[in-house]
Amino acid sequence: MVKFLGSLISVDEAVEKATKAFKDLIELRVVEKTVWDALYYVSSEDVVALIDQPRYDRSAVDGYAVISSDTTGASPTNPAILRVKGYMSPSSTPDEYIVKNGEAVELTTGSPLPLGADAVVMYEDTYRVGDEVEIYKSVPSGANVAKKGEDYKKGEVLVKKNTLLKPWHLSIIASTGINTVKVFEKMRIGIIASGSELVEPGYKLDKGQIYNSTSVLVKNYIETLGFTTSKYYGVFPDEKEALKEALFKALRENHLVITTGGTGVSDEDVIRDIVDEYGEWVFRGVAMRPGRPTSAAIINDKPVFLLSGYPVAAWTGLEAIVSPTLYNILDLEKPVKPVIQGVLARRVPNTVGYRSYIRVTIRISSDNKVIVEPYMLKGSGVLSSLVKTNGYIILYENVEGYEKGSIVDVILY
Template identity: 30%
Template sequence: MSNTWTPVQTALAAIQNLVSPITDTESIDLFSALDRVLAESVFASINVPGFDNSAMDGYAVRAVEANTRMPLQVVGNAYAGHTFVGELPAASCVRIMTGAQLPTGTDAVIMQEQVERTDEQIICQTDLQVGDNVRLCGSDIKQGTTILTAGQRLTPVHLGLLASIGIAHVKVVRKLKVALFSNGDELIQPGQSLPSSSHLYDSNRFVLNGMLQRLNVEIHDLGRIPDNPKALEDVFKQAMQSADVVISSAGVSVGDADFTKDVMSKLGHIEFWKIAMKPGKPFAFGKLGSSWFCGLPGNPVAAVVTMNQIVQPMLRNLAGEQCSAVTTFTAEASCVINKRPGRTDFQRGYFEQKEGKLFARPVGSQSSALLTSVARANCFIILEQDRDSVSAGESVTIQPFDRFMI
């Protein structure tokens, strides 16, 4: 383990190389599958739609007959789930509702607003092409095609796709088990009175718990652990027995009461424990038995940033999710942005579009202790490790907050 600061991209690459996705799977019903990671690709066993059907309410016709403007006799009705049965005589049509199967012999649908109807006859008032207002069999999904691939995190639309081909149960990767605790004598559970002016409420555990919920993991909340080596060792031993990942908040800096490094050296090992990022330099990553360990900084914003930039990508990889590249954009700095070279800076910012251009500015104080800067922001302004302060009008990279952040 080196005492030098690990660049952010180096840390991410190291974690990517070290962590292998879990392989345990389970079959669950669709109603329970939202935000789970698909364990195997899914292929369509049927066409969707399974038959040619009407895209709107109107009349099913032969286009060539309708275009003559001859009167067409209405000989029946077709409703969704109730097909018109029989041969269609010449110079006739069928009243049809949206989703109903196209009657045999018809090849187009006239919108009901585009006909003149008298008693049981209609006259087409527009020019039709074969296939107008018809949804063809297999036009959405063709039998045998790949619908979803292994590693996708299932969205509400994915669940609808699976249901549309008749699938009621799906094989997913089992949920990750994540143990979470905060470290510090000064921390008090919300809802209790602060014993003194030197105490503060534990906000980190709640924001981190929320970020973990967005990943749909199984959370083991171990509460607050005091600044005591024995207590810390005990909770590590407890967590490493059942969790895939152990996440702590605070205790990984270099203060006299930061015991994590020593306890980790006894029970496991640390791969790196300082990252060249701001906020978030005191971040530890290593192994506790068969569990992975992520030691987050104690300052709330630093904990949020390292959780979002380092831990969440690792958890998604561990869960078997095939993640796409992080979405970033180039924006113009709308004011001076202060920075010193040496660390990649994730400033909390606000971006907006004006006259076709993106503009970004930092939001409030960039202190790593102030969560309000995150609450008021909608993006990270990412300033490269070697970059100095930014002048107004310079280009900067922004990363809009995603669903795992807000």
């Protein structure tokens, strides 16, 4: 019996449908993490500054704190000569010294500005002679001074809710004296491979068998998102009961499940039959290449993405559908991937109505042009098309292809 995917929807429609269907099904608990342990968690509330930063005016350079009017007209041939009262470091307080006319205080970067001083002269524009310093350059009021609250002010939102916490976010949180932050638990994603022909790496192949490389790609891709954690449940043959038992276990233990394989149209594609019997389809098949069988469903009130068993098609499903949907579910700002423009080395065709993801390699020509070389070998299972390339171009649904010499945008991996 021949079974069909049915009408295909666009990539944008697939992301929209999956987001709408899955968003209310995934509930993440709020937990507390220290700033040492919260990397790549998502903030569950705004983080507000407890203090001004800097807490007081401070020096932005190494040099001498002065009253700016004392340096008026100073030059190498006519230096202003000031008496050095002392030395200040970042651990000093502003009231440690009071600077009066004709006086200066030596200090390092980050040191508070002593009372009375309104500017700092850099070391490079001075010469120290005993307890006096010669000033060779006039400075205006405020020169080389970081003003109180210049970085941020008390009460200011430092990190917004639904921010994926990177090292710099955690650093600024720590800089205001906060040690713990409320975050959403990481989204747990279960991964199941389907296919009687699959063998795990490390075992010997028999006739008709292939190694399960796709699940390795999927699990590691999911981990790179940062806000997710994954568990791999293994390879299961094309046998309904065994696969159903594993799938239901993964559904109980995770917020979302991704399956690989079993998304085609043959009678052996038992995952399709499980969805038909126990769940509902969100969509089945996407008008994109590779990755046309990419699908989404709901089983036992849990989201399921169904990816092709071919690694490159699975990667496309992750890149085009799964990743954007997960960012949408958490209301996260999608990361901006580096893009470089180049000249296409040969024609690349496309089927109108499909969105194609073409792996490419970029190189610099002898005349310093960026040349974009499409990878010659095609097919959803050609892993070398990812390993031997460094980016991809997108041919959108309304494009018949790009001619040789066209200027194209390359999205770098």
